Amino acid sequence: MILDTVLTTSTAMVAQTAGLLDTDSFLVSMLLKVALVIGLFLSLPLIVGYMEHKAMARLQHRRGPMFAGPAGSLQLVADGIKFIQKEDVIPRAADKWVFAIAPGMALVPALLIFFVLPFGPGVWAADLELGLFYALAITSISVLGVMMGGWASANKFSLIGGLRAAGQLIAYELPLILAAIAVAVQAGSLSLVGIVESQATFMVAGTDINVWFVFPQILGFTIFFVAALAELSRPPFDMPIADSELVFGYMTEYTGLKFAMYLLTEYAGMVSMSALMVVLYLGGWQILPGVPLPGCEAGGGLFDCGVLGTLIGVGVVMGKILMLTFVMVWLRVAYPRLREDQLQRMSWLVLVPLSLVNLAVVAVAKVVF
Amino acid sequence: MSFTEQYGAFAIMVIVGCALYAVIMLGSRLMRPSVPSPLKLTTYECGIEAVGTGWSQMNIRYYVFAFLFVIFDVEAIFLFPWALVIGDLDGSTSPSALYALVAMFLFILTLLEGLMYAWKKGVLKWE
Numbered sequence: 001m002i003l004d005t006v007l008t009t010s011t012a013m014v015a016q017t018a019g020l021l022d023t024d025s026f027l028v029s030m031l032l033k034v035a036l037v038i039g040l041f042l043s044l045p046l047i048v049g050y051m052e053h054k055a056m057a058r059l060q061h062r063r064g065p066m067f068a069g070p071a072g073s074l075q076l077v078a079d080g081i082k083f084i085q086k087e088d089v090i091p092r093a094a095d096k097w098v099f100a101i102a103p104g105m106a107l108v109p110a111l112l113i114f115f116v117l118p119f120g121p122g123v124w125a126a127d128l129e130l131g132l133f134y135a136l137a138i139t140s141i142s143v144l145g146v147m148m149g150g151w152a153s154a155n156k157f158s159l160i161g162g163l164r165a166a167g168q169l170i171a172y173e174l175p176l177i178l179a180a181i182a183v184a185v186q187a188g189s190l191s192l193v194g195i196v197e198s199q200a201t202f203m204v205a206g207t208d209i210n211v212w213f214v215f216p217q218i219l220g221f222t223i224f225f226v227a228a229l230a231e232l233s234r235p236p237f238d239m240p241i242a243d244s245e246l247v248f249g250y251m252t253e254y255t256g257l258k259f260a261m262y263l264l265t266e267y268a269g270m271v272s273m274s275a276l277m278v279v280l281y282l283g284g285w286q287i288l289p290g291v292p293l294p295g296c297e298a299g300g301g302l303f304d305c306g307v308l309g310t311l312i313g314v315g316v317v318m319g320k321i322l323m324l325t326f327v328m329v330w331l332r333v334a335y336p337r338l339r340e341d342q343l344q345r346m347s348w349l350v351l352v353p354l355s356l357v358n359l360a361v362v363a364v365a366k367v368v369f
Numbered sequence: 370m371s372f373t374e375q376y377g378a379f380a381i382m383v384i385v386g387c388a389l390y391a392v393i394m395l396g397s398r399l400m401r402p403s404v405p406s407p408l409k410l411t412t413y414e415c416g417i418e419a420v421g422t423g424w425s426q427m428n429i430r431y432y433v434f435a436f437l438f439v440i441f442d443v444e445a446i447f448l449f450p451w452a453l454v455i456g457d458l459d460g461s462t463s464p465s466a467l468y469a470l471v472a473m474f475l476f477i478l479t480l481l482e483g484l485m486y487a488w489k490k491g492v493l494k495w496e
Contacts, residue, residue, distance in 0.1 A: 030378055034385050084400050092410040093422065104390035111386045115379060125382070126375050133449055154424060155412050170438040177445045181452045188456040190449065252413055257397045261390070344434060345493050348484065352441070356477055359448075363473070366456050367466040 033125040037114045044321075045267035049076045051322060052329045059333045079260075086256035091154060094253065098152035103254070103261035106145025109138045110265045113272040118193050120285050120314035121293065131192040132184060135276060136177055139231065142265065143169040146240065149262070150250035161249025164340060165233060165240035171347040172230035172237075178355035179224040182362040183213055183280045192276075196284030200292075205369040210290035212283035216365070220358045221281045223351055225327075228273040230343070232266060234328055236335040239343060274324035275317070282320050285313035433492050437484065444480055448473070 050065075050073055057064030065072025090096055116131045118124040128134050143166055150162015184190055187198040199212050214221050230237040241249040251262050283289060293309040293316075338346070412419040451473055458466035487493065 026374060026377075030381055033378060034382065037382065038385070038389065084397055085402070087402050087404065088397070089409060091412050092407075093412050100394070104387065104394075107390055108383070108386040111389070112379075112382060115382050126378055128375055128379075151424075153412075154422060155419075156414065159424070167434055171434055174438065174441050174445070177442075178448075181445065181448045184449065184452040185455055188453065190453060247413070247415075256401060257393060261393070341494070348434075348437065348493055349488065352484070353481070356481065360474065360477075363452075363455055363470060367458070367470060 033115075036123070037111065037125050040119065041111050041114050041268055044271045045264055046076045048270055048322070048325045049267050051326065055326055055329045056333055059330065083257050083260040088258065089253075089255045091253050093154035095152040095154065098148050099253075100258070102145050102149035102152055103258045103265075104145070105148055106142050106265045107261050109141040109145075110268040110272065112138050113276075114268075116192055117272060117275045118196060118279060118284060119275070119317050121310050123310065123314055124193065127191055127193045130190050132180055132190045132195065132280075135192070135272075136173075136180060139176075140169070140173055142269070145265070146250050149254065153250070153253040155253050157246045157248075157252045158250050161240045161242070161246045161252070164242075164246075165250060167340075168230060168233065168237065168240060168343060171344055172227045172351070175223050175347060175351035175355045176227040176231060178352070178359055179217075179220040179227065180280060182217060182220045182355070182359045185359070185362050185366055186213055186217065192279045196279055196286075199283045200286060212281060212286075212289050214281040214283075217281065217358065217362065219354065220362070221277070223355045223358065224277060224280070225324075227347075227351060228277065229328060229331065230347070232269045232273060232328075234266075234270070235332040236337050237343065238337060239340050242337065270325050270328060271321060274321040274328075277324055278317055278320045285316050287312075287316055433487070437487060437492075440480060440483060444477070447476070 053072070053075060054064045065075035068074040068078040090099055113135050115125045116128055116134055118127070146165040146169075147162050150158045150160075150165065153159070183195060186202070187195040189195055189198060195213075200210070202211060202213065203209060204211055233240050240246075241251065243249075246252070251259060254262065278284060285293065287293065293313050414420070451469065455466070455469055455473075458464070458469050464472075
């Protein structure tokens with residue numbers, strides 16, 4: 001009974017809740033949104049990159065960057081300045097226009113995902129009704145940029161790298177989508193904010209213990225994480241780049257800022273995939289299951305949090321994103337690269353069937369309880 | 370926010386993204402040196418002269434995976450609307466929850482059969 005009331009009030013809240021950036025004037029709110037999205041897109045990858053430098057160094061008994069800025073924290077800024085000063089070499093054999101456009105083709109979709117990601121109570125550019133569908137659809141455009149770069153370079157290493165990337169990205173997109181659909185079944189919503197909301201009111205059947213979706217769907221979370229790693233071509237799934245076999249895969253012929261754009265795409269992808277996992281499985285901006293943020297009033301303690309609550313909420317999301325990206329870095333240090341056919345077999349024979357089983361179990365459980 | 374406002378914002382975001390890339394690329398033209406030389410513009414191939422062109426004929430084993438992918442991706446499109454409504458169904462609604470579950474399971478099983486066939490045919494195994 002109490003549960004029902006909570007559910008109805010919170011659903012009503014979702015319907016009414018507008019992001020902090022929705023003001024009366026369309027232009028003003030649009031400016032704020034563009035600023036939010038671009039600001040996060042350019043800053044979070046740098047933070048994650050610095051974390052990777054330092055974490056990898058520590059895991060390998062090194063100290064990592066030390067001299068650029070305090071404790072080497074400005075190392076990536078220095079790298080960026082170096083990239084700007086580099087000459088832009090376009091090989092004579094290359095298809096010049098496609099070669100020039102390809103990094104942008106990878107970069108823009110990576111930017112567009114940030115458009116729907118909620119980073120805290122009210123802190124999102126748009127709460128689309130089809131948010132989850134949108135995020136998954138936009139992710140799959142990035143493969144075009146990689147393919148275009150690999151093809152246009154007119155280099156054998158690049159071509160092999162680009163084709164490997166295409167094969168890998170389509171193989172791992174399926175488990176990713178199927179695992180995400182299981183979350184949509186459980187939440188009954190495709191809106192990312194709605195999914196966070198439904199986790200705040202999701203109880204273990206027959207009790208009033210609040211849990212996040214990671215507990216009933218630990219299998220789905222594992223599948224999503226592995227598939228996300230493969231989608232990002234992060235080690236141990238970095239066959240498209242495979243520096244010991246393919247020089248640098250589809251990026252072999254790229255120099256200077258265009259190369260930097262591919263790198264930015266990769267790190268932005270790490271952030272957006274982690275943010276998606278936080279939203280889908282780890283309860284968004286809740287500190288612990290069932291613990292609302294201070295200052296929040298309605299809807300399971302998720303919205304209208306005041307300044308303090310909003311800041312803490314954003315901090316919690318960033319903390320969870322950093323934790324997930326740290327695990328990605330950790331896996332990079334811990335595991336060697338897979339072979340290309342092992343990669344394909346793992347997706348088609350292990351992850352796709354497992355994610356279908358996961359979906360079936362979740363759907364049956366949803367109907368029974 | 371209305372539908373048009375949401376997707377209007379999305380359209381603006383696309384334009385801003387493309388403009389961002391264009392500005393970065395054009396801006397960097399002012400900062401970077403340009404010292405072209407014929408050798409620098411050759412295709413990189415481990416330091417020796419490239420044999421043939423980069424667009425050489427090659428065995429694309431992945432095209433079978435592309436077929437498999439299309440099949441399952443279309444399935445995923447059908448799963449999304451199903452996922453949204455399955456929680457609202459029960460014994461009293463029409464169609465009933467059981468009907469919706471069985472229908473979707475039959476659909477998935479049919480596709481899985483295709484995957485099994487591809488496996489049996491050795492598509493997923495490389496020598």
